[in-house]
Amino acid sequence: MPSIPTRTRLATVSALTALGALASLGTASAADPALNGEWAPFTRCPVDAPAMLNADGFEKTPQCVVSTSASGTIKLGKTTVTTGRTNLQMGVVQNADGTSSVVAPASGALKAEPATVPGGLLGLMCPSDIFVITGICESLENSSLNKITATMESVGAPYAFDQTAGVLTDMPIVALPVRIHLENPLLGDNCYIGTAANPIVLRPENRNFPEFGMTFFQGDGTEDPAGEMSRINLTGATQNDSAFAVPGATGCGLNVGLINAAVNAKTGLPSAAGNNSVTLNDTRTHLTGLNAPGTVVPDAGKVLAENWHSAVE
Structure with a gap:
């Protein structure tokens, strides 16, 4: 196969690099608030969402849920990446009939630290039989442009939350629709594995029993055995899901399809259920709500929101 002329190869790399530089210019999101005492983990609970505020405490009871993990791994097709810290937060409205609905924060339920993909872009799409990609691969050797990060993002509200699980x-605890954002100047700003219309849906399960604990506190977060709030703490469990499917990458590198094809071919995407897995180590899950929501009917949601705001430092 003939090699790509140097001028053409450099022009391709330069164009993609410029696209990546422009795409990287964005607005930083506001920092999460610091909360007092027992409220501390619940920095993004959507207490002001209408569904939470309108929960009366009788037919509908509002709660806040947070689950964190300091590390883990995710395998998509033939690629395995070590993940950093993940933070899942959501509101839950428990219905009198035993069902529940999930309310996601406006910024998305899941926040995750970017993870570095082993081998970088070379490992993700090289070597390749695709003519243009071969030239890009040659240009990436010993280049700072090789580094690539992968970040898991929410693409819709979680659902099917099972508190008992x-x-x-x-047992699946919750269903999480997500996508993986692959970031590198040559990939542009819209390179994703999974989309809002065709997400990866994770359903993590405990692989060992978590340690159970419970605390009580005042509305402002101050610990108090006679407080109006309670917090359930489930810690130390390893969570895993190995039953999800993964779609192919889209939007990678000017969205002309060439880099999509290279990424998918090298990583084995799309990948059917059973070939992928995610593991979250040492998960720490907390659930909080009013001890006696029936005593503040029909204002349980409003009282929960007032308590949350009173804890903001």
């Missing part, structure tokens, strides 16, 4: 094993 959180204290047991081998």
Whole structure:
């Protein structure tokens, strides 16, 4: 196969680099608030969302849920990446009939630290039989442009939350629609594995029983055995899901399809259920709400929101 002329190869790399530089210019998101005492983990609970505020405490009871993990791994097709810290937060409205609905924060339920992809862009799409990609691969050797990060992002509200599954094993706790954002100047700003219309749906399960604890506190977060609020703490469980499917990458590199094809071919995407897995180590899950929501009917949601705001430092 003939090699790509140097001028053409450099022009291609330069154009993609410029696109990546422009795409990287964005607006930083506001920092999460610091909360007092027992409220501390619930920095993004959507207490002001209408569904939460309108929960009366009788037919509908509002709660806040947060689950964090300091590290883990995710395998998509033939690629395995070590993940950093993940933070899942959501509101839950428990219905009198035993069902529940999930309310996601406006910024998305899941926040995750970017993870570095082993081998960088060379490892993700090289070597390749695609003519143009071969030239890009040659240009990437020993280049700072090789580094690539992957960040998991929410693409819709979680659903199918099962509070009981959180204290047991081998039962899906919640369904999380996500996508993986692949970032590198040559990939542009719109390179994703999964989309809002075709997401990766994770359903993590405990693989061991978490340690159970419970605390009580005042509305402003101050610990108090006679407080009006309670917090359930489930810690130390490893969570895993190995039953999800993964679609192919889209939007990678000017969205002309060439880099999409190279990424998918090298990583084995799309990948059917059973070939992928995610593991979250040492998860720490907390659930909080009013001890006696029935005593403040029909204002349980409003009282919960007032308590949350009173804890903001």
